[in-house]
Amino acid sequence: MLPENDVISKLLLLVLHITINSASRPSAPWNVTMESVNMRHLLRWSPSRAYCYDPHYSVQFQGEWELLFKNGAWEEAMECQHTLRPECDLTSDLASDSDYNIRVRAECNGHNSEWTTLNTTFNRRNTIIAIIMDVEVTGDAVHVFISPRSLTMTVTLTMWEQGEDYDTTKKVVDVQHLSHTFPGLRQGATYCLQAKAEVEGSHQTTSTGIQCVSIPSPQWPWQIPVVVTSVLAVTIALACLLGWATKHRRLVVQNTCFHKEPLPSVLVDVWPVTIPMLVEPHESLVGTITIPALSAKS
Ligand SMILES: *[C@@H]1O[C@H](CO)[C@@H](O)[C@H](O)[C@H]1NC(C)=O
Numbered sequence: 408m409l410p411e412n413d414v415i416s417k418l419l420l421l422v423l424h425i426t427i428n429s430a431s432r433p434s435a436p437w438n439v440t441m442e443s444v445n446m447r448h449l450l451r452w453s454p455s456r457a458y459c460y461d462p463h464y465s466v467q468f469q470g471e472w473e474l475l476f477k478n479g480a481w482e483e484a485m486e487c488q489h490t491l492r493p494e495c496d497l498t499s500d501l502a503s504d505s506d507y508n509i510r511v512r513a514e515c516n517g518h519n520s521e522w523t524t525l526n527t528t529f530n531r532r533n534t535i536i537a538i539i540m541d542v543e544v545t546g547d548a549v550h551v552f553i554s555p556r557s558l559t560m561t562v563t564l565t566m567w568e569q570g571e572d573y574d575t576t577k578k579v580v581d582v583q584h585l586s587h588t589f590p591g592l593r594q595g596a597t598y599c600l601q602a603k604a605e606v607e608g609s610h611q612t613t614s615t616g617i618q619c620v621s622i623p624s625p626q627w628p629w630q631i632p633v634v635v636t637s638v639l640a641v642t643i644a645l646a647c648l649l650g651w652a653t654k655h656r657r658l659v660v661q662n663t664c665f666h667k668e669p670l671p672s673v674l675v676d677v678w679p680v681t682i683p684m685l686v687e688p689h690e691s692l693v694g695t696i697t698i699p700a701l702s703a704k705s
């Protein structure tokens with residue numbers, strides 16, 4: 408065996424030794440946090456920083472029951488043994504309103520790290536309740552969508568017409584499928600909505616902000632009365648005009664159709680007005696024949 412090969416072999420052995428030693432005790436996970444929203448409890452951590460091909464993680468918890476009656480034993484989280492992802496859903500494990508200690512460790516090549524424990528105890532009563540309400544208007548209906556989805560959550564929707572007495576006009580519904588439609592609303596009116604969420608097992612409730620939406624007035628039904636009113640007004644005006652015209656027909660006819668120019672004053676003064684005179688019937692001498700009176704219309 409050549410001396411160079413001997414050195415290389417020794418170096419390789421050293422590297423292997425270091426690798427095995429560091430792998431034998433992986434560093435513990437760190438930055439362990441609990442994110443509990445709407446009664447869903449998600450434990451997260453940052454992966455161990457030691458070099459490891461394939462780190463796995465296991466989670467344990469310890470509630471008041473384990474502390475008092477099981478001599479401080481730790482329970483294994485059902486869904487989180489030898490998992491790959493640096494997170495664990497502990498919703499089904501933390502099933503009572505007690506204070507829990509929670510810890511996680513990394514596993515690498517058959518070696519376990521130290522446990523890293525959550526800084527403070529966790530109680531599910533402190534879950535954060537959070538919902539988002541989206542409101543959409545279609546025609547005369549209002550659609551409300553609630554998110555996120557949570558089986559243990561009860562959402563109550565309250566709707567009232569803006570400007571109306573809150574207590575008399577409000578509609579309250581329990582939302583079953585996280586969406587609800589209020590149909591047949593008054594066109595042109597403004598409605599306000601608010602959602603309130605309650606989570607089973609939690610003592611907390613949360614309310615969304617108030618959202619107000621307007622129901623649009625459709626084009627046609629608005630225009631029809633205007634058109635009808637206009638037509639009616641024109642008809643009434645025409646009828647009035649006709650009535651008036653009938654009453655003053657002669658005047659109108661005289662004034663408009665047969666307008667008479669007055670005689671010049673000269674003619675009126677100089678030209679003597681001849682009064683037609685009746686010609687008395689003359690009695691004939693015979694006295695038998697009577698000549699009828701002649702009309703003096705000449
Ligand atoms: C610690 O964890 C939180 C929640 O998972 C994460 O937002 C944050 O970035 C982490 N901090 C570091 C330094 O990795």
Ligand SMILES: *[C@@H]1O[C@H](CO)[C@@H](O)[C@H](O)[C@H]1NC(C)=O
Pocket residue numbers: 438439440526
């Ligand atoms: C936990 O506490 C330690 C020491 O007080 C602190 O350095 C660390 O940032 C804390 N971790 C979290 C996730 O709050």
